[in-house]
Amino acid sequence: MHKKTIKDRSLDLFIYLFLLLMGVVTLLPIATVLSKAVSDESAVISGKVGIFPVGFQLQTMKYVISSSQFLTSIGISILVMIVGTVLAIALTALTAYPLSKRNLPGISFIMLLFIFTMLFNGGIIPNYLLMKELHLINSLWSLILPALISVFNMLVIKSYYESLPESLEESAKIDGASNFTILFRIVIPLSGPVLATIALFYAVYYWNDYFNPMLYINDAGLKPLQLYLRDIVMDADSSSALNKSADDMMNASPEGVRSATVIASIIPMLLVYPYLQKHFVKGVLIGSVKG
Amino acid sequence: MSMIRAELEQQTAQMKTKSISKGRWKLFRNNYDLYLLLIPGLIFLLLFKYAPMYGIIIAFQDFNIFDGFIGSKWVGLDQFEKLIHSEEFYQVFNNTLLISFYKIILLFPIPIIIALFLNEVRRAVFKKTIQTIIFLPHFLSWVIISGLFMNILSPSGGVVNHVIEWLGGTPISFFLDNHFFRSVVVFTAGWKESGWNAIIFIAAIAGIEQEQYEAASIDGAGRIRQMINITLPGILPTIILIFILRLGYLLEAGTEQILTMYNSVVYSSGDVIGTFVYRQGLGQQDYSFSTAVGLFNSVVGLILIVSGNELSKRLIKRSIW
Numbered sequence A: 001m002h003k004k005t006i007k008d009r010s011l012d013l014f015i016y017l018f019l020l021l022m023g024v025v026t027l028l029p030i031a032t033v034l035s036k037a038v039s040d041e042s043a044v045i046s047g048k049v050g051i052f053p054v055g056f057q058l059q060t061m062k063y064v065i066s067s068s069q070f071l072t073s074i075g076i077s078i079l080v081m082i083v084g085t086v087l088a089i090a091l092t093a094l095t096a097y098p099l100s101k102r103n104l105p106g107i108s109f110i111m112l113l114f115i116f117t118m119l120f121n122g123g124i125i126p127n128y129l130l131m132k133e134l135h136l137i138n139s140l141w142s143l144i145l146p147a148l149i150s151v152f153n154m155l156v157i158k159s160y161y162e163s164l165p166e167s168l169e170e171s172a173k174i175d176g177a178s179n180f181t182i183l184f185r186i187v188i189p190l191s192g193p194v195l196a197t198i199a200l201f202y203a204v205y206y207w208n209d210y211f212n213p214m215l216y217i218n219d220a221g222l223k224p225l226q227l228y229l230r231d232i233v234m235d236a237d238s239s240s241a242l243n244k245s246a247d248d249m250m251n252a253s254p255e256g257v258r259s260a261t262v263i264a265s266i267i268p269m270l271l272v273y274p275y276l277q278k279h280f281v282k283g284v285l286i287g288s289v290k291g
Numbered sequence B: 001m002s003m004i005r006a007e008l009e010q011q012t013a014q015m016k017t018k019s020i021s022k023g024r025w026k027l028f029r030n031n032y033d034l035y036l037l038l039i040p041g042l043i044f045l046l047l048f049k050y051a052p053m054y055g056i057i058i059a060f061q062d063f064n065i066f067d068g069f070i071g072s073k074w075v076g077l078d079q080f081e082k083l084i085h086s087e088e089f090y091q092v093f094n095n096t097l098l099i100s101f102y103k104i105i106l107l108f109p110i111p112i113i114i115a116l117f118l119n120e121v122r123r124a125v126f127k128k129t130i131q132t133i134i135f136l137p138h139f140l141s142w143v144i145i146s147g148l149f150m151n152i153l154s155p156s157g158g159v160v161n162h163v164i165e166w167l168g169g170t171p172i173s174f175f176l177d178n179h180f181f182r183s184v185v186v187f188t189a190g191w192k193e194s195g196w197n198a199i200i201f202i203a204a205i206a207g208i209e210q211e212q213y214e215a216a217s218i219d220g221a222g223r224i225r226q227m228i229n230i231t232l233p234g235i236l237p238t239i240i241l242i243f244i245l246r247l248g249y250l251l252e253a254g255t256e257q258i259l260t261m262y263n264s265v266v267y268s269s270g271d272v273i274g275t276f277v278y279r280q281g282l283g284q285q286d287y288s289f290s291t292a293v294g295l296f297n298s299v300v301g302l303i304l305i306v307s308g309n310e311l312s313k314r315l316i317k318r319s320i321w
Helices: A007-036 A043-046 A058-064 A068-098 A107-119 A123-135 A139-146 A153-162 A166-174 A179-190 A194-207 A211-214 A225-236 A240-248 A253-291 B002-030 B033-062 B078-084 B087-107 B107-120 B126-139 B142-154 B159-166 B183-204 B210-218 B223-250 B255-261 B265-269 B273-283 B287-315
Strands: none
Touching: A007 A253, A007 B183, A007 B223, A043 A107, A043 A253, A058 A068, A058 A123, A058 A253, A068 A153, A068 A179, A068 B033, A107 B033, A107 B287, A123 A139, A123 A194, A123 A211, A123 B033, A123 B159, A123 B273, A123 B287, A139 A194, A139 A211, A139 B033, A139 B265, A153 A194, A153 B087, A153 B255, A179 A194, A179 B033, A179 B265, A194 A225, A194 A253, A194 B255, A211 B255, A211 B265, A225 A253, A225 B142, A225 B183, A240 B273, A240 B287, A253 B126, A253 B142, A253 B183, B002 B033, B033 B078, B033 B107, B033 B287, B078 B087, B078 B287, B087 B107, B087 B183, B087 B265, B087 B273, B107 B126, B107 B183, B107 B223, B142 B255, B183 B255, B183 B265, B210 B223, B223 B287, B273 B287
């Protein structure tokens, strides 16, 4: 242990303060909206609420969470997320396996076809017209199908497959195992952690996606959470959903209801965040080793 | 003599290619099940990635939904001529470049600084807490983030305007003011991703050999010196790679972000290529023109990213793909 010089100490102070500031700036917007969501309506309207709640109450939160539109949109988001994630991870993991056999004829060409789609795409309108042709407008499949394979995610899984020791597959082959048996009995069980991480990538993608719903869903009963929230946030004054919910509730200001809706939409993510963070960081690191 | 030799060489070469193609055929036959496994993925690829690329042909048509892809009138490059003569497009192009440049200049260094500073923190609990907090916004959708910032920046009851009033200023409608809208876009983008983007640099720093620091320490180099002379050069290849990658997305100024934030009042400062395509296409149903704008965007993007990759190969011998 060497003694800390004054220079070192002031450097430390600067660094700690800088990082602390980063943390505070990150939390402040969430904290102030949260305090509005749980403050007394009259305090919200008169603009007395700052970082800390004034006249704590949970009525507005309760009201927002129990509104049928909110519950429906949460249900749709969960449905899309589960079905989407299961299908996406299955398709991605299966497609990545043949692509990891680079010595097979034609594989490098097919790989090129996949990679090209990372660099170039048809764009919004051709995608919209495709969905129209497929009669998927106002179908939840329009949210699930276009995102089934993310090439980036597939590359992560592929490079993980490639990193598995070849001897494992070779000895199984000598024992007469088919490619399918090797994939399902050896490769996939060994890839558990990376598959779990990528599944989380897909789950967060489906949960947060509002762009596809905005393009393809206009049936109010099929709107997932993000789109429902967008209606409330964007059309602050004209939103029928908001006006109705504010009317229904005696003392609620639109401001209070809006804050509570934003907070209610963050809660599911906050609940799983500690778990997500750990796995996501790992996933980014696996991806960057290759990249 | 030499003729016979040439002939022999030719024959062996032929036999070689024959046996290679025979070997490839055998490889294909023995692994036909792996190719079967590819079929669902290829169907996905053709239907959802390449079919829309085929749809780009409507950029060269005067497309209407009743005549379809085959029946619509071909107009050659008329849509692109319209694009070149559209003043609105120049405005949008200008906005896109400005927002992108601001984002790159102001936001690119922040994750690097965060990573460098986190590396200096010895208290594990503090380090972990800060990381957990600053990674969080990455997991929130743009809709939620717009909701948060519209709330705190609101001219009626927003915390920021309270502070401005308290300091004696007049409230600002950040989301309705062309002087401030771009700043809001840049700031919220930084708020969402600065912490998360530090991960890649944190990982790069972890890869630097510890002996270098020990040697420098013995030589009497202070911590600031070590940061500048060891850590920064150590992660320089990563910085260059990420920077080049970032430049490749110059024309993507944040379509999904701006779509949750803007309104007709701030089109003149906040409308970017992506949002313009969305409005022209799905709002005005001008399918052909907006596809042409989208195609322009995609082609420039492709050129940028491919040349960026070439540059990265030459500069740091690393390829993006």
